[in-house]
Amino acid sequence: MAQFYNDDLEYIVGDYYDSSDFEDDSFDNEPQLDNDVDALDSDFEDDFEPRKSKTDTTALEARNGKDIQGIPWERLNFTRDKYRETRLNQYKNYESLSLSHGDLDKECLDVDKGKSFYDFQFNTRLVKSTIVHFQLRHLLWATSKHDVYLMQNYSVMHWSSLLRRGKEILNVAKPIVTTPKRPTLLSQPPISRVQISSMAVKGNLMVAGGFQGELICKYVNHPGVAFCSKVSTDENAITNAVDVYHGHNGSLRVMTANNDSQVRVFDTENFACVGRFTFDWSVNNASVSPDGNLLAVLxxxxxxxxxxxxxxxxxxxxxxxxxxxxxxxxHPNGQILATGNQDTTCRLWDIRNLSQSIAVLKGRMGAIRALKFTSDGRFLAMAEPADFIHIFDAQSGYAQGQEIDLFGEIAGISFSPESEALFVGVADRTYGSLLEFNIRHHNRYLDSFF
Structure with missing residues (x-):
């Protein structure tokens, strides 16, 4: 992973994206996220309808011609199509290795990208993602089609897509101290001003990794923090990825992948480190197979x-x-592994025969920074650093796909556990937001309801 020193938390413009073209004085007074949760509650109770900012966009508005991100193309000096053409021509993908890509296109699967598996449902700017490191984009997780967690500056935010309001569940700017629940839990010194670089949520357990090697574990429906500590004192110990999984014996575990070339495993009974594996290079991502037996290390x-x-x-x-x-x-069947790379491709591997990948999927312009399968294994979502999310149909052999085209740095993607919704976090100074897409059905009852 690139050496990167971030002395103060701020929006990091990833892989050379410039949003200055969208700056417009008329947006200076637009409403920002109201951190007064009581105010949000009272608005909802008084109106008896979901809260909607004037900057938000509904599915009905999008069908009537409004841009899903609320970008006023009619007031800009260029059309959406012209700006897309310019972006594709000028975007510079970040590369760490200078290897020839000459034959790469020949390997890539020819995909029909004209499908529509998920329809746009809602976009809100009441919450908006922020990014700490331009190569790390796992900062958004959905635990249901109504519950989404994302990073916004020094806050872990919860968004309710049902009530359409946000709430801070953890502030990492303040000193954080473990709230002991068991006598066996070792006391840890407080940490503060954590720049969260990676995040995962499973069930009720939220896990966040920090820019200085921090690990924070919190049960989202309990007050306080279950565990917080620096897992590494290495000078360059960014927690690049975290994973929450069930081990082969059924126990719930937490795994961290760090820039100090180590993968660490913690149990969730007392958050003791029960495994430490060292590799020859910085570990940017690690994930465990559904049966808890295999570990992918990238x-x-x-x-x-x-x-x-x-x-x-x-x-x-x-x-x-x-x-x-x-x-x-x-893949939920445990036989297929997808890997995303800065060479702008995702490779699919059959774990029973690792001699070569079974398919190569290519993005439009940038590295593949995030990958997610639906829980039923039907779809694979693939996110580039900016502008494009691709959804592939596994039943077609990944030869049919949907391309979601937007503008802005992508902080994270997440399917809801029942595969009904896809959420996308966009980090942008003006148009940062959370987008929701719903799986296509034969009727639009939910649209008319909202």
């Missing part, structure tokens, strides 16, 4: 590794990518 190497999740012993290697990898996702 990092500052064109090669990806498969290891035993319990011992850390490497059992296989994945060769084919041309640059560093930052994203991985397991």
């Amino acid at each position: 990092g500052d190497s064109s090669e990806c590794l498969i290891a035993d999740a319990n011992s850390g012993k490497v059992t296989g290697s994945l060769k084919g990518h041309l640059d560093y990898s930052f994203a991985s996702a397991w």
Whole structure:
């Protein structure tokens, strides 16, 4: 992972995206997120209808011609199509390795991108994602089609898509101290001003990794913090990725992937470190197979590794990518692994035969920074650093896809657990927002309801 020092938390413009073209004085007075939760509550109770900012966009408004992000193209000096053409021509993808991409296009699957699996439902600017490191884009998670968690500056925010309001559930600017629940939990010194670089939520457990090697674990429906500590004192110990998973014996575990070349495993009983695996390069991403037995390890190497999740012993290697990898996702059947790389491709691997990838999926203009399968395994979502999310239909052999075209840095993507909704976090000074897409059905009752 690129050496990157961020002395103060602020919006990091990823892979050379400039939003200055969208700056407009008329937007200076637009409403920002109201951090007064009581005010949000009272508005909802008084009106007896979901709160909607004038900057938000509904599915009905989009069908009537409004831009889903609220960008007023009619007031700008260029059309949307012209700006898209300019972006595609001028965008510069970040590369760590200078390897030839000459034959890459020949490997890529020819995908019909004209499908519509998920329809736009709602876009809100009441909450908006922020990014700490331009290569790390796992900062948004949905635990239901109504509950989304995202990073906004020094706050972990919860967004209710049902009530359409946001609420801060954790402030990491203030000193954070573990709230002991069991006598066995070791006391940890407080940490503060944590710049959260990675995040995961499973069930009731939210886990966040920090820019200085911090790990924070919080049960979202309990006050306080269950665990917080620096897992590494290395000078460059960014927590690049975190994962929450069930081990092979059913126990709930937390895994961190750090820039100090180590993967660490913690139990959730007392948050003791029960495993520590060291690799030859910085680990940018690590994910565990659905059965808890296999570990995918990706990092500052064109090669990806498969290891035993319990011992850390490497059992296989994945060769084919041309640059560093930052994203991985397991199909729910545990047989297919997707890896995302800065060479602008996602490779799909059959874990039963690692000699070569079974398919190569290509983005439009940038690295593949985030990957997610639906819980039923039907769809794979793939996010570039900016502007494009791709949805592939696994039932078609990934040969049919949908391309979601927007403008802005993508902080994270997440399907809801029942696969009904897809959420996208956009980080932008003016048009930062949270977008919701719903799986296409034969009727539009929900649209008329809202």
